[in-house]
Amino acid sequence: MSMNENGRKSQDQKTFKNKKNTNREEQREKSRRKFAGTCRMCGSVLSYISGTNVMVCKNPSCKGIVKKRRNGDEETVTEVLPVFRCLDEKGMEIASNLFAEAE
Numbered sequence: 001m002s003m004n005e006n007g008r009k010s011q012d013q014k015t016f017k018n019k020k021n022t023n024r025e026e027q028r029e030k031s032r033r034k035f036a037g038t039c040r041m042c043g044s045v046l047s048y049i050s051g052t053n054v055m056v057c058k059n060p061s062c063k064g065i066v067k068k069r070r071n072g073d074e075e076t077v078t079e080v081l082p083v084f085r086c087l088d089e090k091g092m093e094i095a096s097n098l099f100a101e102a103e
């Protein structure tokens with residue numbers, strides 16, 4: 001067993017580890033997309049707001065949900081709500097893990 005052989009072995013392991021980390025990051029990204037779902041108005045992947053139970057569409061050009069309601073007899077009030085989704089406790093736990101490094 002020579003020094004060279006040992007040196008090469010640790011180099012290979014290092015390369016392998018980096019590759020594995022990249023794959024894991026890709027996997028995380030896929031998991032995020034799958035978990036977050038997409039905005040029903042513009043199709044962007046929803047973002048998690050850390051510390052909350054809310055996933056929201058952060059696309060600046062997203063029109064959001066337009067809601068009209070009658071205010072009294074004649075006036076119609078138009079409200080624009082951002083597209084968001086609330087998470088339950090379990091969902092929050094998953095989101096805080098999945099999106100821990102996203103911000």
Ligand SMILES: [Zn+2]
Nearest residue numbers: 039042057062
């Ligand atoms: Zn949107």
